[in-house]
């Protein structure tokens with residue numbers, strides 16, 4: 384099971400990826416999470432990526448390819464994984480295909496999640512993230528049991544730096560400029576394995592639709 388989850392920021396990729404990992408036992412690989420961890424530990428990768436991530440720009444392809452290749456080469460990524468937030472450019476999609484071809488593998492399915500812009504802006508502006516374990520919440524749509532605290536680990540919930548309005552605007556433009564073309568790339572190459580999913584509904588509804596597709600693989 385080798386899955387890619389594509390879609391604009393705020394469409395629910397992180398939430399759905401976590402659900403898929405829990406339900407199907409796939410390894411959830413989020414390039415955004417890897418970069419945020421590197422930034423918070425102030426590693427060389429974090430120092431390189433911080434300016435891009437916090438302002439809502441894409442980290443250069445070469446850097447993202449290096450971390451993805453490294454992550455996919457570990458033993459726990461031998462067969463069942465889900466890429467969330469990668470590929471985000473056609474060059475990354477091509478490089479992923481080459482990486483997989485070298486391993487004699489291919490993608491099982493590409494899930495393309497989309498939603499109306501108003502819904503996306505609302506989700507991003509109310510999003511809260513646990514500083515400790517990364518669990519995602521929304522002040523209205525997915526509130527924690529205790530305000531401002533993570534249900535899983537009790538730590539404080541924060542607003543991601545790139546969920547602030549200016550960075551959100553830039554991320555949406557970047558998606559249209561660079562990432563939307565990745566959908567066309569897959570449409571041209573693996574049309575039958577590209578699934579378009581309406582992400583406007585509640586997380587449970589969207590999750591059921593995704594589970595139907597993945598469960599049928």
Ligand code: AMP
Pocket residue numbers: 392414415416418435436437439440441442443444447467468469470471472475545554
């Ligand atoms: P995400 O958590 O997927 O929304 O990613 C947060 C930020 O990390 C993005 O806005 C980019 O700055 C950076 N990032 C994550 N994945 C990629 C990628 N595949 N290519 C370039 N930048 C990325």
